[in-house]
Amino acid sequence: MEPHPRDPGRAAWLLPCLLLLVLPGVGAQAVQNFSLQQPQTKVSVAAGEKIILNCTISGFAEPGPVRWLKGWDSGNKTIYDQKSKEPSPRVTRAVPGSGTDFTIHIEKAQPADMGTYYCVKFVKSDGLTSVDKVFQRGNGTEVSVEAQPSPPLLSGPEQRAEPEQPVSFNCTTGGFFPKTIGVKWFKDKDPMVAQQPQVTEGGVKTYNMSSTVMVTLQKADVRSQLICEVQHSTLQEPLRERYQLSRVLRVPPSLEVRAEPSLVEVNKTVTFTCLVKEFYPADVSVSWLENEIGIKVENVSQPLELSQGLYELKSQVEVQATEEKNGSMITCMVVHDSQAPASKSAFLWISNPGQGGLSKGFQMDKGDMVIYIVVGVVCTVLALLVAAILYLIRTKQIKGKSSPSARLHEPEKSSEATTQESDPNNLTYADLNFERERKTIRRMVEMSQQSEYACIQTNQAPNGDDNLTYADLDMVHLSKAPKRPAPRPEEASSEYASVQITRK
Numbered sequence: 470m471e472p473h474p475r476d477p478g479r480a481a482w483l484l485p486c487l488l489l490l491v492l493p494g495v496g497a498q499a500v501q502n503f504s505l506q507q508p509q510t511k512v513s514v515a516a517g518e519k520i521i522l523n524c525t526i527s528g529f530a531e532p533g534p535v536r537w538l539k540g541w542d543s544g545n546k547t548i549y550d551q552k553s554k555e556p557s558p559r560v561t562r563a564v565p566g567s568g569t570d571f572t573i574h575i576e577k578a579q580p581a582d583m584g585t586y587y588c589v590k591f592v593k594s595d596g597l598t599s600v601d602k603v604f605q606r607g608n609g610t611e612v613s614v615e616a617q618p619s620p621p622l623l624s625g626p627e628q629r630a631e632p633e634q635p636v637s638f639n640c641t642t643g644g645f646f647p648k649t650i651g652v653k654w655f656k657d658k659d660p661m662v663a664q665q666p667q668v669t670e671g672g673v674k675t676y677n678m679s680s681t682v683m684v685t686l687q688k689a690d691v692r693s694q695l696i697c698e699v700q701h702s703t704l705q706e707p708l709r710e711r712y713q714l715s716r717v718l719r720v721p722p723s724l725e726v727r728a729e730p731s732l733v734e735v736n737k738t739v740t741f742t743c744l745v746k747e748f749y750p751a752d753v754s755v756s757w758l759e760n761e762i763g764i765k766v767e768n769v770s771q772p773l774e775l776s777q778g779l780y781e782l783k784s785q786v787e788v789q790a791t792e793e794k795n796g797s798m799i800t801c802m803v804v805h806d807s808q809a810p811a812s813k814s815a816f817l818w819i820s821n822p823g824q825g826g827l828s829k830g831f832q833m834d835k836g837d838m839v840i841y842i843v844v845g846v847v848c849t850v851l852a853l854l855v856a857a858i859l860y861l862i863r864t865k866q867i868k869g870k871s872s873p874s875a876r877l878h879e880p881e882k883s884s885e886a887t888t889q890e891s892d893p894n895n896l897t898y899a900d901l902n903f904e905r906e907r908k909t910i911r912r913m914v915e916m917s918q919q920s921e922y923a924c925i926q927t928n929q930a931p932n933g934d935d936n937l938t939y940a941d942l943d944m945v946h947l948s949k950a951p952k953r954p955a956p957r958p959e960e961a962s963s964e965y966a967s968v969q970i971t972r973k
C-alpha cells in the first residue's frame with residue numbers, strides 16, 4: 470500500500486467534498502451547480518400498466534452513475550443503473566442515452582412493485598474504496614399499484630341440504646389493492662344480511678377477502694340463485710358470481726299409496742298407485758313389495774317437472790286379487806337421491822262374495838300399524854280382564870246359590886229376621902241375612918236390637934227327632950236371645966231350627 474500523499478492543497482479540497490457526502494443536496498448547487506429533480510411524489514397505476522418515474526439532472530458533477538433505487542437504507546434495491554450492461558427486462562429509459570433525462574418506465578406493473586423509488590447521483594469513490602458514494606438524491610416517488618380483485622369464487626356446502634336446514638355459502642376473491650373492498654349478497658334480487666367480510670394479506674402488497682352468508686333453504690329454492698357482488702376502487706363495474714341453489718338443495722318426496730278399487734271381488738285386479746310428490750333432484754327409483762317380497766313392475770313412469778322446478782312421479786302396479794292375497798300389504802318403496810328408502814303401504818282387501826263392502830280398504834303407515842297393534846293388544850288385555858272379573862263374580866254367585874246351607878242377602882232386601890223359601894226339590898237350606906255395610910256405632914246399636922236368623926228347614930223327618938239337620942254357621946256368633954216364632958206359618962211336616970245371630 471502506498472503511503473498517503475501529504476499535499477495540503479488536496480486535503481483542503483477534500484473537506485467540502487466529505488461534507489457533501491454527509492449532507493447530500495445541501496450546498497451542491499452552490500458549490501457545483503448540480504441539480505437533481507424528481508418531481509413526482511406519488512404515482513398510482515393499475516396492475517399490468519406502465520409505471521413512469523421522472524428524474525432530470527442539470528449542472529456539473531463529478532463522474533459517477535445515476536441509479537434508481539427502490540427503498541433506502543437497508544433493503545434498498547437497484548432498479549436501474551446507468552452503468553449496468555444488463556438492465557432489468559421490465560425497465561427502460563424514456564429517453565435512451567440521455568445525459569439529463571433519467572426518466573424510466575417499468576412495464577407490467579405488479580403489486581410487488583409498490584414502494585418508494587429514489588433517483589440518485591453517485592460519484593466515484595476517489596480510488597479510496599471501490600464503492601460509489603451518494604452524491605445527491607431526489608425526494609423519492611411513492612408508487613402504488615392498484616390491483617383488481619380476482620373473479621370471485623362462490624362455494625356452498627359439500628352435500629345437499631334439505632329445506633329448513635341452514636347452510637353457509639362462501640365468497641372469496643384475492644390479489645387486490647388497496648385493501649378497501651365491498652361485498653354484497655343477493656338471493657335472486659333480494660339483498661341478504663351477511664357477516665363482515667374477512668380481509669387478509671394475500672401476498673406481497675395484496676389482499677384476499679372471504680365473506681360468508683347463511684341461507685335457510687326452502688322448497689321453492691330450486692330455481693333461486695345466490696349472487697356475490699364484489700366492489701373495489703379498481704373496478705368500473707362490480708364483479709358478480711352466481712350460484713344455483715338447486716346444486717345443494719334436496720327436497721325429499723312425500724308418498725301416497727292408493728288401492729283402486731279399495732275393495733275388490735276375488736280374482737279381479739287391483740291397481741295400486743304410488744304418488745311420489747314434490748321432490749328434487751329428479752334422481753328417484755320406485756320399487757314395489759308384496760308382503761315384503763319384491764314385485765316386478767313393467768310400467769315405470771318418468772319424473773314430471775312441476776312449475777316450481779320440483780318433480781313428481783306416479784308409479785302403478787296391478788295385483789291379481791286371488792283369495793290367498795286377502796289382507797296382503799302392498800308397499801311402495803322410494804329411494805331418492807341415494808338416501809335411505811322411504812315407503813308407504815296399502816292393503817289388498819277382497820270382499821266376501823255375499824256381503825259386498827262390509828270392510829273397507831284403507832291405508833296405513835308402518836307407524837300407524839304399530840299404533841293399531843298397541844291399541845289391539847291393550848283392548849284384548851282389557852277384554853280378558855273384564856271377562857276374568859265377570860267370571861269371578863259369576864262363580865261366586867253360583868257358589869252362593871249351590872251351597873246347601875247358606876245364602877247371602879243384601880241388607881236392604883229384608884233387614885228383618887229370616888226369610889225362608891220352600892224348595893220343590895226338598896233341599897234344605899239356611900237363609901242368612903248379613904249386614905255387609907261398614908260398621909258404625911249407630912248401626913251397632915241397631916244391630917243389637919235387630920236379630921239375624923238362620924232358618925233351617927227340612928221336609929224329611931220320618932224318623933223323628935233323631936234326624937240331625939244342621940247348618941254350617943262358621944264365623945257366626947249365635948245370640949242368646951229368646952226364641953222367636955218363625956216368620957212364616959209352619960207346615961205340618963216341617964221342623965225348624967231357628968237360630969238368631971248378632972254381629973261382632
Ligand SMILES: *[C@@H]1O[C@H](CO)[C@@H](O)[C@H](O)[C@H]1NC(C)=O
Nearest residue numbers: 505506507508509510607608
Ligand atoms: C424535496 O424536499 C425538500 C424538503 O423536503 C423540498 O424543499 C424540495 O422542494 C423537494 N424537491 C422536490 C423536487 O419536490
Ligand SMILES: *[C@@H]1O[C@H](CO)[C@@H](O)[C@H](O)[C@H]1NC(C)=O
Nearest residue numbers: 508509522523563564570572
Ligand atoms: C416525465 O417525463 C416524461 C418524459 O421525459 C415527460 O413527457 C413528462 O412530462 C414528465 N412528467 C412530469 C410530471 O414531469
Ligand SMILES: *[C@@H]1O[C@H](CO)[C@@H](O)[C@H](O)[C@H]1NC(C)=O
Nearest residue numbers: 538541542543544545546603
Ligand atoms: C443499500 O443497501 C446496501 C446493503 O444492502 C448498503 O450497503 C447501502 O448503503 C444502501 N444504500 C443506500 C443508499 O441506502
Ligand SMILES: *[C@@H]1O[C@H](CO)[C@@H](O)[C@H](O)[C@H]1NC(C)=O
Nearest residue numbers: 619642643644670671672677
Ligand atoms: C389469496 O387468494 C389467492 C387467489 O385469489 C390465492 O391463490 C392465495 O393463496 C391467497 N392467499 C392467502 C394468504 O390466502
Ligand SMILES: *[C@@H]1O[C@H](CO)[C@@H](O)[C@H](O)[C@H]1NC(C)=O
Nearest residue numbers: 734735736737790791792822
Ligand atoms: C279364482 O281363480 C282360481 C284359479 O285361477 C280358481 O280356482 C277360483 O275358482 C277362482 N275363484 C272365483 C271365485 O272365481
Ligand SMILES: *[C@@H]1O[C@H](CO)[C@@H](O)[C@H](O)[C@H]1NC(C)=O
Nearest residue numbers: 742767768769770783784785
Ligand atoms: C303405463 O301406464 C300409463 C298410464 O299410467 C299407460 O298409459 C301406459 O300405456 C302404460 N304403459 C305400459 C307399457 O303399460
Ligand SMILES: *[C@@H]1O[C@H](CO)[C@@H](O)[C@H](O)[C@H]1NC(C)=O
Nearest residue numbers: 795796818819820821822828
Ligand atoms: C278378507 O279379509 C277381511 C278382513 O279380514 C274379511 O272381512 C273378508 O271377509 C275377507 N275376504 C275373503 C274373501 O275372505
